[in-house]
Amino acid sequence: MFNKDRMFSRFALYGFLKNLRFFDPFIILIFREAGLTFLQIGLLYAIRDVATNILEIPTGVFADAFGRRKSMLMAFGAYIISFLIFYEFTGFSIYALAMVLFAFGEAFRSGTHKALILEHLTLNNMGHLKVEYYGRTRAYSQFGSSINALIAAALVFYSGDYRTMFLAATIPYVLDFFNLASYPRELDGELTRFSRETVGAQIKDTLQVFRGMFTDWRALQAILNSSGFSGLFKASKDYLQPILESFALALPVFLILDDKRRSALVVGLVYFVIYLFTSYASRSAAEFSQRFSSLGRAINLTFLAGAVFLLVAGLSTWKNINGLAILVFLLFYVLHNLRRPMNVSFISDQISNRVMASGLSVESQFTTLLAAILAPLLGALADQFGVGIALTLLAVGVLALYFLVRVDEKSAVSL
Numbered sequence: 247m248f249n250k251d252r253m254f255s256r257f258a259l260y261g262f263l264k265n266l267r268f269f270d271p272f273i274i275l276i277f278r279e280a281g282l283t284f285l286q287i288g289l290l291y292a293i294r295d296v297a298t299n300i301l302e303i304p305t306g307v308f309a310d311a312f313g314r315r316k317s318m319l320m321a322f323g324a325y326i327i328s329f330l331i332f333y334e335f336t337g338f339s340i341y342a343l344a345m346v347l348f349a350f351g352e353a354f355r356s357g358t359h360k361a362l363i364l365e366h367l368t369l370n371n372m373g374h375l376k377v378e379y380y381g382r383t384r385a386y387s388q389f390g391s392s393i394n395a396l397i398a399a400a401l402v403f404y405s406g407d408y409r410t411m412f413l414a415a416t417i418p419y420v421l422d423f424f425n426l427a428s429y430p431r432e433l434d435g436e437l438t439r440f441s442r443e444t445v446g447a448q449i450k451d452t453l454q455v456f457r458g459m460f461t462d463w464r465a466l467q468a469i470l471n472s473s474g475f476s477g478l479f480k481a482s483k484d485y486l487q488p489i490l491e492s493f494a495l496a497l498p499v500f501l502i503l504d505d506k507r508r509s510a511l512v513v514g515l516v517y518f519v520i521y522l523f524t525s526y527a528s529r530s531a532a533e534f535s536q537r538f539s540s541l542g543r544a545i546n547l548t549f550l551a552g553a554v555f556l557l558v559a560g561l562s563t564w565k566n567i568n569g570l571a572i573l574v575f576l577l578f579y580v581l582h583n584l585r586r587p588m589n590v591s592f593i594s595d596q597i598s599n600r601v602m603a604s605g606l607s608v609e610s611q612f613t614t615l616l617a618a619i620l621a622p623l624l625g626a627l628a629d630q631f632g633v634g635i636a637l638t639l640l641a642v643g644v645l646a647l648y649f650l651v652r653v654d655e656k657s658a659v660s661l
Contacts, residue, residue, distance in 0.1 A: 253366050254383065259425055260359065261387030266418035268398040268411035269332070270391075271517040274487045275509070276408045280336050284633075288625025291481070293342050295618035297349030298356070302611035305353040313434040314358050314365075315426060321354035322423045326416050333412035356610035360590055362433045369432065376594060377541075381531035381587035388528050388583055392521030399514020403507050464654055465593070468545075469609045471651045472589035475549050476609075477616030478644050479582045481624055482556060485633055486575045490516055493568040520576050524583040531587035541592050542655035545585065550648060552581050557641035564634030571634075592653070 269276060277287045309317035328347035331340065363380055367373050401411050494512035495505060503511075527534075538544035555578040562571035593609055620640065627636035 251370070253430075254379070256425060256429065257359075257363055257366075257383045258386035260422055261383055262390035262393075263418040263422035263425065265387045265390035266394045266397070266415065268394060268401060268415050269408070271395050271398050271513050272402065272408055272411070272487065272510075274484045275491060275513075277341075278488070279408060280341075282338060282341075284625035284628040285622060286338055286625070288622035290338070290341055290345050291621035291625075292618040294345040294349050294352070295480075295614040295621065297346045298352045298614045299611050299618060301349060301353030302356065302608075302614065305358075309354070309358045309361065314362050315429050315431070315434055317354045317358045318362075318426045318429075319423060321351040321358075322419055322426065324348070324350035324354065326419050326423075329412045329415050329419070333409055336409075352610075352614070356614075357608075362429065364590075364594055365433050376591040377535060377587050378532040380590055381528050384531075384583065384587060385525045385527075385529035388521050388525035390521075392518045392525060395514045395517030395521060398517075399510045402510035402514075406504075406506060408506075467651070467653050468589070468593045469612060471545055471549060471653050472585075472593060473609050473612035473616060474644070474647070474651045475552055475582070475585060476589075476613040477620060478552065478556065478640070479578070480613060480617040481620035482637060482640060483575075483579070483582075485624070485628070485637060486516075486572070487513065488633055489563055489568055489571050489575070493572060496568070516572060516576075520579050523576060523580050527580045527583040528587060531584050534584050535588050540655050541588055542653045545588055545592060546652055546655060548581055548585050548588075549651070550645070552578060552585075553641050553644045553648070555581065556637055557645070560634050560637030560639075560641055562634070564632065564638060 274287060277290070282290075305317060324347050328344045328351065331344040331347065335341075335344075360380065363383060364373075364376065367376060367379060372379065397414075398411055401414060402408060490513045491509045494509045497508075497512070500508045500511060535541055535544045538547070555574050559571045559574040559578065562568070562574065589609075624636050624640055627639060
């Protein structure tokens, strides 16, 4: 157990504010209201993910070479512009542009803040607390998501307009921009101490170390396992929204309200409960992992469990047992948040501390690449066969690929 230091509260505040994306619990419903098909929605996700994928490596190197704080500030600037475009305009083409800007934010941010936390732990001789420390900061992110769901539901209920949430989301992001700007310079990493004349040489050195990660099978295996599960989660998680909408409209309550407000109440309440559970899950990741003989075993078994949860959710939706599908989706969300701190710790044990942002960006890159493939596929299947069958087929495919991403359980640190 660790004592919460001064930086812990700032890391926690970052995560809390970052997750106040009020549009998140309704994003598929927003796109559907705008007249988009599931395939078009999947293509928008793919545009975002491919753009993020292209930018992941150079932005990760930028963070290691020029400063992680600068990278985070650039990320939040891109997010804010993206939100404003979503608020002002509608249509597939303009949404695609906003997704590209959003991708700039994702690319500059992904992996970088984790590297800031890990750098802080290293500087303060707290490396042995990686799972617990990161898990507890992530718990505040998930608590932010639970509050986000309630605020989002209230915004829809009182305004009757989904798009207002994009404008409202700029407020916490501006606050987080200033929070990040106040982080101490020492967290930027060693490359920030070099002069401008030597930056080129340092970038080259960083890239050499970065390429070396691909010669280490254990490191690559850890990245593939983490990104495989995260890609599955990222591509499928928002399909809870149409399931919740169908469930809400079938309830014999709130009949005096219009469909959008009825759906908003149910969606907001369910996401609030989900993120309360995921907040607790992130905080409990270290204790959970200690129930297994090794961190690698915990990662392997939770990968299998997640695919099974999605399979059950798909079958339940297919058979119109929406209550069960919602419950299993809740477990899927919880499991994802138990895994993330474990995966970050496992991956960080395999790569050099000096290129931590680049290494974690590799994991994010594989995640976005996989999600970019799965999202349009899932959308096309949903248009053709329905959401339930689409989720079922995806889960079966992931289960079939498990042995390709299974990590070496003996290579993990015994817990």
